[in-house]
Amino acid sequence: GAGVSQSPRYKVTKRGQDVALRCDPISGHVSLYWYRQALGQGPEFLTYFNYEAQQDKSGLPNDRFSAERPEGSISTLTIQRTEQRDSAMYRCASSGTTGHEQYFGPGTRLTVT
Amino acid sequence: GQQLNQSPQSMFIQEGEDVSMNCTSSSIFNTWLWYKQDPGEGPVLLIALYKAGELTSNGRLTAQFGITRKDSFLNISASIPSDVGIYFCAGQYNFGNEKLTFGTGTRLTIIP
Numbered sequence: 001g002a003g004v005s006q007s008p009r010y011k012v013t014k015r016g017q018d019v020a021l022r023c024d025p026i027s028g029h030v031s032l033y034w035y036r037q038a039l040g041q042g043p044e045f046l047t048y049f050n051y052e053a054q055q056d057k058s059g060l061p062n063d064r065f066s067a068e069r070p071e072g073s074i075s076t077l078t079i080q081r082t083e084q085r086d087s088a089m090y091r092c093a094s095s096g097t098t099g100h101e102q103y104f105g106p107g108t109r110l111t112v113t
Numbered sequence: 114g115q116q117l118n119q120s121p122q123s124m125f126i127q128e129g130e131d132v133s134m135n136c137t138s139s140s141i142f143n144t145w146l147w148y149k150q151d152p153g154e155g156p157v158l159l160i161a162l163y164k165a166g167e168l169t170s171n172g173r174l175t176a177q178f179g180i181t182r183k184d185s186f187l188n189i190s191a192s193i194p195s196d197v198g199i200y201f202c203a204g205q206y207n208f209g210n211e212k213l214t215f216g217t218g219t220r221l222t223i224i225p
Contacts, residue, residue, distance in 0.1 A: 041215075048212060095211075100207070106154065
């Protein structure tokens with residue numbers, strides 16, 4: 001596709017359930033980033049990959065959050081045992097070899113009830 | 114997490130006016146990016162700056178990379194209705210750390 005795609009666009013889950021959020025980057029982009037955005041605020045960094053290697057996961061809030069990019073393309077962000085405080089917009093971005101200009105997807109709105 | 118300070122927080126202007134906003138950081142960045150976000154959409158990249166003192170334009174938008182590397186500025190000339198939205202700055206340190214640190218945002222509203 002032309003841009004970054006994310007699925008699902010909306011996810012409602014019950015507290016304690018696991019969720020998996022998917023990101024499909026722009027074709028050929030080397031780097032993939034996950035951010036979380038609260039309403040009215042800028043995105044906050046979670047983790048990023050160059051190819052399949054996770055370079056920095058310092059932004060993941062706790063060990064319930066994990067991410068993978070096994071083949072260096074599509075990435076999955078998994079949240080285990082979801083809590084209400086995990087409710088947010090989760091955004092994915094990708095960039096080419098320069099790693100500077102990051103292009104964002106439409107996001108997944110996660111609601112934990 | 115850290116967020117950069119943007120000012121003003123919101124702006125109410127009339128169509129045709131020029132707009133100025135800025136972004137400041139307590140730490141140095143080596144790349145500055147400016148994004149615009151419309152309701153329900155992801156941030157859209159407007160301008161990227163790579164060198165201290167650099168001035169870059171994209172149509173009616175002009176951005177500057179502050180000489181101290183701790184700030185950046187965005188100007189919009191002759192505003193039009195589609196300029197409405199939230200503008201975010203983002204800093205990137207690079208050198209093996211590619212994460213973006215975003216600002217708090219400036220909400221632009223055009224008064225009819």
